[in-house]
Amino acid sequence: MAPLFRVEGLTFAYPGRAPALEGIDLELHARERLFLTGANGSGKSTLLRCLIGLARPQAGRIIAFGEEPTTEEQFRRLRCRAGFVFQDPDDQLFSPTVIEDVAFGPLNMGLPRDEAIAQADEALAGLGLDGFRDRITYKLSGGERRLVSLATVLAMKPEVLLLDEPTNALDEVTTDRLADILTGLPQAMIAVSHDPHFRAEVGTREVFLHQGRIVAERPAGHGARRMGA
Numbered sequence: 001m002a003p004l005f006r007v008e009g010l011t012f013a014y015p016g017r018a019p020a021l022e023g024i025d026l027e028l029h030a031r032e033r034l035f036l037t038g039a040n041g042s043g044k045s046t047l048l049r050c051l052i053g054l055a056r057p058q059a060g061r062i063i064a065f066g067e068e069p070t071t072e073e074q075f076r077r078l079r080c081r082a083g084f085v086f087q088d089p090d091d092q093l094f095s096p097t098v099i100e101d102v103a104f105g106p107l108n109m110g111l112p113r114d115e116a117i118a119q120a121d122e123a124l125a126g127l128g129l130d131g132f133r134d135r136i137t138y139k140l141s142g143g144e145r146r147l148v149s150l151a152t153v154l155a156m157k158p159e160v161l162l163l164d165e166p167t168n169a170l171d172e173v174t175t176d177r178l179a180d181i182l183t184g185l186p187q188a189m190i191a192v193s194h195d196p197h198f199r200a201e202v203g204t205r206e207v208f209l210h211q212g213r214i215v216a217e218r219p220a221g222h223g224a225r226r227m228g229a
């Protein structure tokens, strides 16, 4: 089966800087939970951002769902199919209440209000957050905000999830809960994580970056075994 994402020879440099990514080749296949790891500044977040057009590479190709997006409109449509969970929930949550935040994406995709609310409720329920719909977003704890951020993305029913350091600022219990949630989702995903335990629990494959290049890759731990890798 064709990969969901195929990256070929991707090179990206921020203005006036040495390349943050150089010659990246990567594929994501259905049901894979691929983790990017490596030292601070090795280019992991930049790679995630390139995949959905938040950063535009100077060289190389990104083929997503069989197409090579180039225009902002094509990337906008891609961002509905590949949902991005930001490292900082404050970048994702901006509405007064949880239900408004979670329904925002489906509404923005053009769904009628009742359907958008239904998808938002479904996403919250799927994460065990049924009781949260009318909570004031800014009064949630860090861990709750992280899960609500994930709900805002799941409410759009994406085919792929992109997660930037999803366990950042989570305690052990919430990290374990997130691991269970992610392994139970049908979507393929690419996640950035410095947490080897989390990668082993959730991941099916790990890719190591060093100074903007892929230097190693291997099957991940329990996640890979659960997939029979």
Ligand SMILES: Nc1ncnc2c1ncn2[C@@H]1O[C@H](COP(=O)(O)OP(=O)(O)OP(=O)(O)O)[C@@H](O)[C@H]1O
Pocket: 014, 015, 017, 020, 038, 039, 040, 041, 042, 043, 044, 045, 046, 047
């Ligand atoms: N907006 C920016 N402008 C200029 N340089 C940037 C910008 N964002 C990141 N960089 C630089 O690009 C390189 C890669 O950064 P990136 O954030 O992708 O790394 P990372 O592997 O995700 O790091 P970390 O593990 O610390 O989150 C670093 O040298 C960083 O300083």
